[in-house]
Amino acid sequence: MTDFLVLDGITKRFGNLVANDQISLRIQKQHVHALLGENGAGKSTLMKILYGVYKPDAGTITLDGKLLNIHSPQASRAAGIGMVFQSFMLIPAFTVIENIALSLRDVGIVVDEKKIEHDIREISDKYRFGIEPRAKVWQLPLGAQQKIEIIKLVMAGARLLIFDEPTSVLAPHEVEGLFDIFNRLRLDGYTIIFISHKLNEVLACSDEITVLRGGRVVGSVVRADATESLLVSMIVGDKTADSSTYARKSIPANVEPVLQVRDLCAKDDRNRPALENISLHILPGEILGVAGVSGNGQKELGEVIQGVRPALSGSIKLAGQEIIHTSIAQIRRTGVTCVPEDPLRQGAVPVMSVEENLALSDASSTQQRDWQRMNWSAARSRASWFTEKFGLKMPRLNVAIEALSGGNVQRIVFARELSAPAKLLLAYYPTRGLDIHAAEIVRLALLDYRDQGAAILLISEDLDELFAISDRIMVMYHGQNVGERLPAEADVQQIGYLMTDGKYTPEQEVEHVAS
């Protein structure tokens, strides 16, 4: 076997963040090579470098023995590298032929539809895609659209195919079909890079697996040597659950939960099930940490609780009161506040100043009538209060939010949402984009808020953070609550299994111990 693709010392920085740190990787010809890692591990950045979307700060790429100078996606395609993105680049109103003709570089002014149709049929028959070239794309299911993307790449002469989380759009039975296609492509001489964070899928289809963590390569293992437990420990690292840092208050028995969710179901933006009969509760003065690979319903859970997304069935009780089918404003007034997933888009107005953004949490209040003057001093005090109490610096009040860094937007939104007492706080990735010192302050502020009696739903990608400040950890997988653990007693490996597989069985335990 020969090295088909060699990445050597690839480094990419975004400001202070090192997304890829000295990544070196060898990929063999005709292999399915899986890239595995948590969100933010650097997989996508690395693939975007390979595809010419980003230019690396350092490092070289060698394909088939030739040193490549990839400065654009065009250059990458010309070198024989093709990528299937998570969102497909297809025009729904066009036929399959028309979509593929658009991607071909050597079509003339008059499109030879006959020839393209013939080529599509040939490839479709060879790999058993079952694609009808004259069908309109909008009529086809997502699985078929993915196959069109593959046909595009094959017809454009790509030899290395990159799949960015291809299974995220597929139904379970389609996943196996995709792996069959991988296999047939491989036998035909294609090399495949498969990005995923699902263990079972990676083990089912790949020849070799490379794990990334924190922008670095943890290691590569061939399929024969790979076990679930080995991969889990590579993904999550040698974390020892440290739950002793912060003082925890014991919660008196028999208190009524602040939030009581029962059998809640909801759909995601693509109309697929996102929450499947999830049940959970949070007591006053308790932080419930949610562990899980993102995209397993965390986003939808918070949105349904806030009233932003409709629930299909189930019940959500806030302090004993049913809040499904009430308005967003009413739910806010009942005492739900949120540090959203994407503060700039969901919790701030970019063209407005910091001061004006600090007033946004007043918008649903009924203490003042709409024709009355804005209470700007109350808005300003939200930032100064936070700075005085916790010593976290805030940006100047007259700067527009769009001129601020992500971390500064996060500070503003965080301070604003925590400035008034609420029954329930939904905190999405509260420390994302913050430096170590600011992140520490934010954690302390969360604990302080909890100690004042609020219930907190903490969604984080950082397992260390979840273990450090949660009173209880719940794992979400496929829109379900697949297990709860107390941080003091939980094992990071167990959580890792639950996150990536949805279950933790005795066999896995044996394997885990044996390794």
Add this chain to the structure above:
Amino acid sequence: METANSPSFPMLATWQARTANIPQPVRRLLGFAGAFALALILFSVVLLALGKDPIAAYEQIYLGALADDYGRSEVIVKMIPFILCALAVAIPAQVGLVNVGGEGQIYIGALFASVVALAFGDLPAPILIPLLVVAGMIGGGLWAGIVGILKAYISLNETICSLLLSYIANLIVEYVIHGPLKDPGGSNWAYSARFSDNAILPMFGDTRISLGIIFALVAVGVYFWVLNYTRWGYKMRVIGGNAEAARRSGIQIKQYIIMTMIIGGAMAGLAGMVEVTAIQERLRGGISNGYGYIGFLVAWIALQRPVGILLIAAILGIISVGGDWLQIGVNLPASTVNILMAFILFFILRNQGMQKKEA
């Protein structure tokens, strides 16, 4: 991401570097003046192409609009509909809506006011005139409210919807002046009977400046106050700035879409009412003279800001009044100045686009 910041035009980059230490408001004003100058220059080229002397044309505009009291008073007369129609665009624009239906809202406002003026012409002026104001505003508000409701509940595109409703409004007025409200005494002219004197707005001195200028100034004042100081204006700006954040903060976006359309339409309706009660003294076709569209220009050139609306309404008022004199002075149709107005909008928008890129 990186390529967006790296300058692709070296000349532009050095220019940006040189102007970087000029304070933002000054830079904005300079950009504004520059855009204006460019529009005047380009219009000169058009005039030269038509074989006319641009200097003479500009002189004619000045003489017509600014040289004497009559010209100046006529500029103020034009400013009334310009300001009100600019508000009709600016208020919905605060929540991100594009109302191009000012024309239709003027016509329906004028129609409602005319019906009241003809039906209750015997009432004394102090009672009748407030009634006319209310009727005009209800008419315009209703016409725009239809657009708001369709936008809020079935996501119909408000731009196209308001534009198409303008044609319907125009035809309704045409029908009414050919039919039910046709002047019985006016041989065969398609217009309504003249309103009674009680329904005619009082004028200042012997000019044609009516009480309407007070309505327009009060409206701009209220707009300024609401927008900058009240919770109401704040919520409007939040919706316009980021509708998703507004929704998640519990702001009732649908209510705001409908209300801002209604209030905007009421402003255009008021302009229609002023036009029939102060200028025409009866309902007839073609009363608007494109005020709805000029109002759109005013609002967008002024970035929907209250003081800007007053200023730009004055500038376009001068161009518009002066344009009427081009016919006499340099033998050009009065509508030639529409080209100049379009150039101004074009360069101002381009200037805004560039400033956004810099920021």
